Amino acid sequence: MKIVVLGGDGFCGWPASLHLSDLGHDVIIVDNLSRRRIDEELGASSLTPIRSIEERVEAWREVSGHQLRFVELDVAQDYDGLVALLADERPDSLVHFAEQRAAPYSMKSPGHKRYTVDNNTNATHNVLCALVDAGLDTHVVHLGTMGVYGYGTAGMKIPEGYLDVEVRLDEPAEGTVSQQMLYPTNPGSIYHLTKCLDQQLFAYYAKNDALRITDLHQGIIWGTHTDQTLRDERLVNRFDYDGDYGTVLNRFLMQAAVGYPLTVHGTGGQTRAFIHIRDMVRCVQIALENPPSRGDRVKIFNQMTQTHRVRDLAELVARISGATVELVPNPRHEAAENDLHVSNDTFLDLGLEPTLLEEGLLVEVEDVARRYADRVDLDKIPCTSVWTKEQQPGVPVSRTPAGQKTA
Numbered sequence: 001m002k003i004v005v006l007g008g009d010g011f012c013g014w015p016a017s018l019h020l021s022d023l024g025h026d027v028i029i030v031d032n033l034s035r036r037r038i039d040e041e042l043g044a045s046s047l048t049p050i051r052s053i054e055e056r057v058e059a060w061r062e063v064s065g066h067q068l069r070f071v072e073l074d075v076a077q078d079y080d081g082l083v084a085l086l087a088d089e090r091p092d093s094l095v096h097f098a099e100q101r102a103a104p105y106s107m108k109s110p111g112h113k114r115y116t117v118d119n120n121t122n123a124t125h126n127v128l129c130a131l132v133d134a135g136l137d138t139h140v141v142h143l144g145t146m147g148v149y150g151y152g153t154a155g156m157k158i159p160e161g162y163l164d165v166e167v168r169l170d171e172p173a174e175g176t177v178s179q180q181m182l183y184p185t186n187p188g189s190i191y192h193l194t195k196c197l198d199q200q201l202f203a204y205y206a207k208n209d210a211l212r213i214t215d216l217h218q219g220i221i222w223g224t225h226t227d228q229t230l231r232d233e234r235l236v237n238r239f240d241y242d243g244d245y246g247t248v249l250n251r252f253l254m255q256a257a258v259g260y261p262l263t264v265h266g267t268g269g270q271t272r273a274f275i276h277i278r279d280m281v282r283c284v285q286i287a288l289e290n291p292p293s294r295g296d297r298v299k300i301f302n303q304m305t306q307t308h309r310v311r312d313l314a315e316l317v318a319r320i321s322g323a324t325v326e327l328v329p330n331p332r333h334e335a336a337e338n339d340l341h342v343s344n345d346t347f348l349d350l351g352l353e354p355t356l357l358e359e360g361l362l363v364e365v366e367d368v369a370r371r372y373a374d375r376v377d378l379d380k381i382p383c384t385s386v387w388t389k390e391q392q393p394g395v396p397v398s399r400t401p402a403g404q405k406t407a
Helices: 013-022 034-042 053-064 079-089 110-133 190-209 248-258 277-289 310-321 345-349 359-371
Strands: 002-006 026-031 069-072 093-096 139-143 162-168 176-182 213-218 220-222 262-265 271-276 299-303 306-309 325-328
Touching: 002 013, 002 079, 013 026, 013 053, 013 093, 013 277, 026 053, 053 069, 079 110, 093 110, 093 277, 110 139, 110 190, 139 190, 139 277, 190 213, 213 277, 220 248, 220 277, 248 262, 248 310, 248 359, 262 310, 271 277, 277 299, 299 345, 306 310, 310 325, 310 359
Parallel strands: 002 026, 002 093, 026 069, 093 139, 139 213, 213 299, 220 271, 262 325
Antiparallel strands: 162 176, 271 306
């Protein structure tokens, strides 16, 4: 099939694009390279050296024989350009990664909050509106987040998007009526809030315009390599370790590799959902191969394979690496402890064989970090973005983040 991957130069978009191309699909990457500009703004960079998008695409052609196409376009700002691209290419499917993805970055300042809402919400709505405008029946697969649910379980497994409820009828009627509703959202950051807003946009366009949409509520990614990124160093994926973009388990493994204490926020009692990067690309494939029918409601999958408590992960990494663990103040406004139980039956029923947390894979990630340890800037490791002014009183906030565009 012909697949447009929005945000295909990013942490999730790049390995997913390679995976889909390797399956023989015609893949078009659409990105405006904003993640690279955010690196410049933050004075940080991927631990792994990332080649230009042109070098990446050419390297993939050389090692695989497949042709990736790249279009530089800001889908949040250039609506007319997006409509023209979709009308010209008429893709069978569209994978939407084109959103600012970091919760800490979204909380850095009022400017970063506004930028995240403007960019993410505009990008999603422009995509949906453009598909209707162009008269296309293109299946949209969107990368969402488990964070839309919040991190409390109310004594039950979090279902895949929808909650069965019984509504008691008012008098004089008797009995109850069974209904199904979107699981109530409880975002923990402005970034997570934008994913909640996405859900409402998806529900509306599926109902009103019969768009076919799959929303993937993803856990925290760990790991570095996929089968495709291993083929050539020019294809290596991002390895973010800084306090804004570094995901927790990868960050621990990098800290262990360079002899830096594993920084656990608060008590470390936060339980989170996780998924290996190899499973992420496989889940995107499965979602594309199992689209909803026209007129169906939005399909929602919980894209995760395991849940872990943060301090348990730190203790595991410390045990296999000899690193020390250090408790630091939590920059987030969240419960110190939580349990998390999640249903992920759909992907399992469709054939996903999860890559579970194993010491061998942890060592593999640590080895990658050790290989590029000379690129680490230790000053970028601590998270300096805080959720409330009370956590860091008297510190001025910037009004506008550098680089106002994103893919």
